[in-house]
Amino acid sequence: MQGERVIIRNGFVYDPINKVNGERMNIYIENGKISEEFKEEGAKVIDATGKVVMPGGVDIHSHIAGKINAARLFRPEDHKGDVVSKTTNTRSGVGYSLPSTFTTGYRYASMGYTTVFEPAVTPLEARHAHEELIDTPIIDSGLMVCLGNNYFTLKYIKEGEVEKLKGFISWLMKAVKGFSVKIVNPGGQETWKWGKNVTSLDDKVIGFDVTPKEIVTNLARVNEELGMPHTIHIHCNNLGSPGNYEITIETMDALRNIKPVKGRKNVVHIAHSQFNSYGGKTWRDFSSGAGEVADYINKHSHVTTCIGQVIFTNTTTITSDGPWQYRLWLLTGNKWTGADVELETSGGIVPYVFRKRNPVNAIQWAVGLELLLLIRDPWRVYLTTDHPNGGPFTLYPQVIGWLMSRKSREELLKKIHKAASTRTQLPGIRREYNLEEIAIITRAGTAKSLGLKSKGHLGVGADADVAIYSFNPEKDSTSDYEKIVSSFSKAAYTLKNGEIVVKDGEIIGSPMGKTFWVECKAPQEQEIMDDLEKTFYNYYTVTLTNFPVQFDYLPLHEPLKTMV
Amino acid sequence: MKQIVLVPRKLPSIPIEAEVISPEIFSGKNIEEIKELQVWNGNCKRKLGDFFSVKGVKSEDPNETHIVIQGDVSRVKYIGKEMRSGKITINGNAGMHLADEMKGGEIIVNGDAADWVATEMRGGTLKIKGNAGNMLASAHPGSERGMKEGIIIVEGNAASSLARKMRRGTIIIYGDIGDHAGSQMIAGTIICLGNIGRRPGALMKRGTIIVYGKAESILPTFIYDATYQPTFIRFYLKNLKEKLNVKLPAEMFNGDYERFHGDIAEDGKGEILLFKRKP
Numbered sequence: 001m002q003g004e005r006v007i008i009r010n011g012f013v014y015d016p017i018n019k020v021n022g023e024r025m026n027i028y029i030e031n032g033k034i035s036e037e038f039k040e041e042g043a044k045v046i047d048a049t050g051k052v053v054m055p056g057g058v059d060i061h062s063h064i065a066g067k068i069n070a071a072r073l074f075r076p077e078d079h080k081g082d083v084v085s086k087t088t089n090t091r092s093g094v095g096y097s098l099p100s101t102f103t104t105g106y107r108y109a110s111m112g113y114t115t116v117f118e119p120a121v122t123p124l125e126a127r128h129a130h131e132e133l134i135d136t137p138i139i140d141s142g143l144m145v146c147l148g149n150n151y152f153t154l155k156y157i158k159e160g161e162v163e164k165l166k167g168f169i170s171w172l173m174k175a176v177k178g179f180s181v182k183i184v185n186p187g188g189q190e191t192w193k194w195g196k197n198v199t200s201l202d203d204k205v206i207g208f209d210v211t212p213k214e215i216v217t218n219l220a221r222v223n224e225e226l227g228m229p230h231t232i233h234i235h236c237n238n239l240g241s242p243g244n245y246e247i248t249i250e251t252m253d254a255l256r257n258i259k260p261v262k263g264r265k266n267v268v269h270i271a272h273s274q275f276n277s278y279g280g281k282t283w284r285d286f287s288s289g290a291g292e293v294a295d296y297i298n299k300h301s302h303v304t305t306c307i308g309q310v311i312f313t314n315t316t317t318i319t320s321d322g323p324w325q326y327r328l329w330l331l332t333g334n335k336w337t338g339a340d341v342e343l344e345t346s347g348g349i350v351p352y353v354f355r356k357r358n359p360v361n362a363i364q365w366a367v368g369l370e371l372l373l374l375i376r377d378p379w380r381v382y383l384t385t386d387h388p389n390g391g392p393f394t395l396y397p398q399v400i401g402w403l404m405s406r407k408s409r410e411e412l413l414k415k416i417h418k419a420a421s422t423r424t425q426l427p428g429i430r431r432e433y434n435l436e437e438i439a440i441i442t443r444a445g446t447a448k449s450l451g452l453k454s455k456g457h458l459g460v461g462a463d464a465d466v467a468i469y470s471f472n473p474e475k476d477s478t479s480d481y482e483k484i485v486s487s488f489s490k491a492a493y494t495l496k497n498g499e500i501v502v503k504d505g506e507i508i509g510s511p512m513g514k515t516f517w518v519e520c521k522a523p524q525e526q527e528i529m530d531d532l533e534k535t536f537y538n539y540y541t542v543t544l545t546n547f548p549v550q551f552d553y554l555p556l557h558e559p560l561k562t563m564v
Numbered sequence: 565m566k567q568i569v570l571v572p573r574k575l576p577s578i579p580i581e582a583e584v585i586s587p588e589i590f591s592g593k594n595i596e597e598i599k600e601l602q603v604w605n606g607n608c609k610r611k612l613g614d615f616f617s618v619k620g621v622k623s624e625d626p627n628e629t630h631i632v633i634q635g636d637v638s639r640v641k642y643i644g645k646e647m648r649s650g651k652i653t654i655n656g657n658a659g660m661h662l663a664d665e666m667k668g669g670e671i672i673v674n675g676d677a678a679d680w681v682a683t684e685m686r687g688g689t690l691k692i693k694g695n696a697g698n699m700l701a702s703a704h705p706g707s708e709r710g711m712k713e714g715i716i717i718v719e720g721n722a723a724s725s726l727a728r729k730m731r732r733g734t735i736i737i738y739g740d741i742g743d744h745a746g747s748q749m750i751a752g753t754i755i756c757l758g759n760i761g762r763r764p765g766a767l768m769k770r771g772t773i774i775v776y777g778k779a780e781s782i783l784p785t786f787i788y789d790a791t792y793q794p795t796f797i798r799f800y801l802k803n804l805k806e807k808l809n810v811k812l813p814a815e816m817f818n819g820d821y822e823r824f825h826g827d828i829a830e831d832g833k834g835e836i837l838l839f840k841r842k843p
Contacts, residue, residue: 076705076706076707077706077707077708080706080707
């Protein structure tokens with residue numbers, strides 16, 4: 001807060017970006033930013049002796065706004081079992097896998113997370129997503145915009161007008177106040193409008209005569225040429241299907257020769273790669289393909305990935321991947337809702353229970369951990385559950401526990417279907433994460449991948465988002481699963497812009513979070529305005545003038561500059 | 565069993581929500597403490613003693629607690645909510661949400677019961693001497709499963725939407741049942757000794773509906789299989805008669821039944837057994 005000074009004293013600081021690894025030191029905060037050392041007089045002192053101090057968590061992929069609202073309406077039974085009463089500091093709410101907006105903010109903050117990115121917003125839904133972000137307290141956020149099946153994307157790629165595509169994306173990011181380019185099942189959703197799907201990178205998209213490979217390579221090229229802070233964010237084709245590790249590797253390989261923008265090495269982020277790293281040919285011989293995917297990522301520096309770890313629980317699957325959600329409905333028989341968003345994308349929702357005794361679910365659980373453990377560079381693999389698809393974000397501490405404690409993984413392996421032991425490499429993996437690596441996969445790495453300079457570290461000038469956990473690296477065993485889960489579930493303190501928002505896991509303050517968006521300035525924007533106007537007039541339900549999201553919907557926001 | 569007697573005073577027109585009337589909550593409390601228990605009257609917090617006079621003997625064990633309500637409580641909701649043990653007797657009409665998610669014990673209503681009674685029941689026994697309202701033994705709106713376990717015996721009629729999304733358990737209705745009985749039923753047994761209304765078993769996956777009287781209509785998604793004398797019915801009804809003292813007509817035991825299977829719009833493993841009278 002303005003004028004307020006805080007000192008976090010004597011904690012074990014893990015700040016991988018600034019190469020601080022568990023050193024005992026003080027953190028100084030002034031005016032909501034990390035500052036140089038100052039005198040103690042008049043400052044608020046937080047004693048972090050025997051505690052771990054990390055930058056506030058940064059989640060790269062969690063569905064917290066946008067179509068999750070449809071899922072909330074769709075699953076009253078999810079709310080019934082998890083009702084949160086109001087307190088003097090917090091509002092009431094509901095929801096286990098689909099928490100209401102306020103509860104989402106509170107729960108993230110109590111885990112020490114302060115920045116969360118919503119990874120799939122259709123341009124038409126952006127206004128609503130921003131409205132939800134207004135009601136999601138504490139956490140900073142940003143919206144990734146689905147562009148892989150957008151009419152204009154496909155049209156300009158078909159016509160070979162890459163410059164116009166650049167202009168379109170530049171204009172769109174400004175119009176919807178978006179943060180980055182998301183691609184969901186490239187080409188598949190457009191084909192789904194005809195009840196079909198694409199299954200290889202060289203299939204033709206009906207009506208446009210372009211292939212998924214052309215879509216991803218063109219968007220990646222445009223993304224890098226525009227200098228977006230984050231790379232393209234891909235949900236690959238064939239998600240959830242046996243044998244899909246091949247198309248995942250093909251997708252990554254198709255982007256190998258794209259020239260990254262100056263200042264970073266990677267050009268693509270593969271979202272929830274766990275759902276795209278399966279071997280086998282049918283559900284019967286379903287197995288892990290994580291080894292191959294991890295091997296590719298280890299050998300190629302242009303890829304980052306987040307996992308989408310599966311947790312055994314009753315959750316909800318929500319994706320823009322309409323055809324996959326339809327297939328999942330056929331597989332499970334659970335209720336299903338699907339949507340087709342005009343010229344932009346599709347969507348679907350199916351409730352799902354991941355069961356320990358189900359061989360496929362057990363393998364899925366193991367695949368996520370295999371990827372996290374086999375990819376050697378923690379700076380390029382991030383912890384997510386693809387909330388709520390693999391499990392609610394509130395269960396991240398369990399994943400941290402499994403990564404840090406080999407014993408806990410082995411104990412759970414004994415309790416679940418034996419397929420997880422026989423058809424994956426997990427039982428043979430000895431690696432255990434240390435606290436520095438956990439800090440990288442949950443905050444430093446994600447902040448770096450998103451291109452956020454002020455997040456994910458505790459260097460001077462960074463936003464004073466700090467998480468303090470009651471875990472003593474000198475006394476507590478790092479393989480004590482219960483201790484890890486309890487300390488990471490309830491942060492001892494969470495600070496947001498220097499304000500204490502959480503103490504002992506309880507919310508004591510709930511300031512509003514800000515929204516990041518990217519201000520592109522491509523000169524090609526002017527060329528396409530006539531085209532946009534005509535298409536909006538003819539085919540959209542809104543006119544071009546009513547389409548952009550006004551600043552009224554972003555009470556607190558920070559436009560980021562492009563990297564060129 | 566140690567009795568605690570509640571006598572309602574003049575009840576307000578706005579219903580009272582009294583989930584505290586439950587053997588688990590009453591046991592271990594003396595009469596004064598029971599009077600202090602909180603109930604809701606609209607949006608006002610009130611005390612149980614404001615609406616009921618309480619007499620009786622303190623009981624330490626919920627299994628040994630017997631709550632007797634003397635009088636009409638048709639505007640008191642949630643009596644016996646989530647109760648696990650003990651007994652409640654209501655000598656009068658019961659209000660909505662009686663036995664909501666009841667897990668065990670016994671409730672006897674010597675009168676009629678309102679709507680939404682025994683919603684998502686998970687065990688225990690409920691006996692209603694009069695008529696039951698709509699949505700008896702159903703699922704809460706939006707829930708995946710309704711009644712999961714337990715026995716319900718209604719000596720009068722039951723209204724519409726009986727046992728929606730029922731998963732397990734037994735329901736016996738001496739009188740007639742309204743429309744939409746056993747809709748979206750997943751499993752379980754409903755026995756109707758009177759007539760059954762329209763569309764019984766719509767969208768049922770599994771489960772059995774046995775009708776002694778007439779069925780007003782059977783959906784076209786139910787397929788006629790055969791007229792036969794199911795062996796299991798003899799054992800099943802014998803069991804009900806001996807263990808639960810259910811009064812069943814003698815001809816039901818060895819009679820002919822028309823079997824329909826459905827709902828073929830769903831799994832189609834459910835069955836409706838219609839008793840066939842001899843001409």
